[in-house]
Amino acid sequence: MTREELMKIVSERVEKCTACPLWEKRTNVVVGEGSLFAPIMFVGEGPGEEEDKTGRPFVGKAGQLLTKILESVQLRREDVYICNVVKCRPPENRVPTAEEQKACGHFLYAQIMIVDPVYIVPLGSTALSFFLGQNVSITEYRGKEIEWKGGKILFPMFHPSYLLRNPSKEKGSPKDLTWQDIKKVRMFYDSCKRR
Ligand code: SF4
Incomplete structure (x- = not known):
């Protein structure tokens, strides 16, 4: 099966998923987007209002800033893969509970297996804590x-x-540190010659 076919299966399963209470208030699931061959995957916490409306990750104000951050080092959204730990919007943009993250996490693991990135960039404490299995x-x-x-x-x-x-x-400042970090991400991107 191709990566596109595998990701389609994941998307279909997410769309039907009712494994945690977040499905009840969602307008759209937000699976992820970008290159299925991306060497770098960005992972946020969960969809916000705009993302829930559109079904696309990181398209609200924070998402627009992420796009600008990528563009500041001549990366396009379609050069990387962008998704979240949970695929349905938590009410009032609260942090998804540990149970919700656990219920949804296997979708993210499937996405990581399909895209097979070299680098994963967890955005913020929630995503990082998910990957490390402890609150950090x-x-x-x-x-x-x-x-x-x-x-x-x-x-x-x-x-x-x-x-x-x-x-x-x-x-x-956090912005200054982010500028330093995204320059490193660009270096990582350039070093990934495997695809
Ligand atoms: S957040 Fe994840 S586990 Fe919960 S209903 Fe949505 S897709 Fe299913």
């Missing part, structure tokens, strides 16, 4: 390369919604 702070880990399962490397970055709340560009 993004502030402590951002910008660090962490070996993960199957030889994959985690490279956590701040969630763009955190940057919207902290707009300062001063040296050492």
